[in-house]
Amino acid sequence: MDEFELRSLFFLFLFSVIGVAVVKCTKNGWPMSASSIAQTNWTGTWYGVVEAYPEGETGSGWNVTLEIGPYPIVAESCTKWRSTFTKNGVVQTIKDYRFCRGRGAEELYIDEGGGVTIAEQWINDVLVSSFKYKGVFAIHTMQMRGDILEEQTLITDDNPAIEDVVVSIRARSIHLIKMTRLHAEV
Numbered sequence: 001m002d003e004f005e006l007r008s009l010f011f012l013f014l015f016s017v018i019g020v021a022v023v024k025c026t027k028n029g030w031p032m033s034a035s036s037i038a039q040t041n042w043t044g045t046w047y048g049v050v051e052a053y054p055e056g057e058t059g060s061g062w063n064v065t066l067e068i069g070p071y072p073i074v075a076e077s078c079t080k081w082r083s084t085f086t087k088n089g090v091v092q093t094i095k096d097y098r099f100c101r102g103r104g105a106e107e108l109y110i111d112e113g114g115g116v117t118i119a120e121q122w123i124n125d126v127l128v129s130s131f132k133y134k135g136v137f138a139i140h141t142m143q144m145r146g147d148i149l150e151e152q153t154l155i156t157d158d159n160p161a162i163e164d165v166v167v168s169i170r171a172r173s174i175h176l177i178k179m180t181r182l183h184a185e186v
Contacts, residue, residue: 096113135157
């Protein structure tokens with residue numbers, strides 16, 4: 001064997017031992033789904049209406065406009081992630097956040113400002129986060145289904161765990177938003 005063949009075999013062996021993952025990306029950085037069929041390009045301005053259950057939950061019927069900037073491809077970079085909630089044309093709240101990438105491609109988080117960050121992760125083509133705040137535990141997911149960007153937040157009680165005991169946690173509410181893209185760029 002010559003030196004080239006030995007190096008090639010070494011790299012093949014190394015890749016098979018450590019495992020190498022290749023992520024296909026669109027031209028603007030948003031990852032493709034695992035099947036490489038579904039478009040996960042979220043950049044743009046989105047619009048939808050909040051559905052909240054049980055009925056009467058805060059936010060139910062509110063209109064939401066979500067502005068998402070280009071995917072943070074470079075380490076230690078952030079992009080726009082701004083939600084404006086209105087009811088009957090009156091602004092109820094604005095969440096002027098940033099979607100950020102840390103040192104590595106897997107180190108994603110939402111920066112709410114004021115030192116508050118929420119870890120984000122891709123599970124297949126679903127962006128997932130979970131957090132606790134003021135006695136509740138929330139699980140938040142976002143994913144593309146065709147041309148619709150779906151957001152779902154499940155809010156539960158935050159009961160402490162007990163070793164080797166199943167602790168039931170009561171769901172308080174679920175918030176759903178199905179958004180269509182208004183503009184491709186923000």
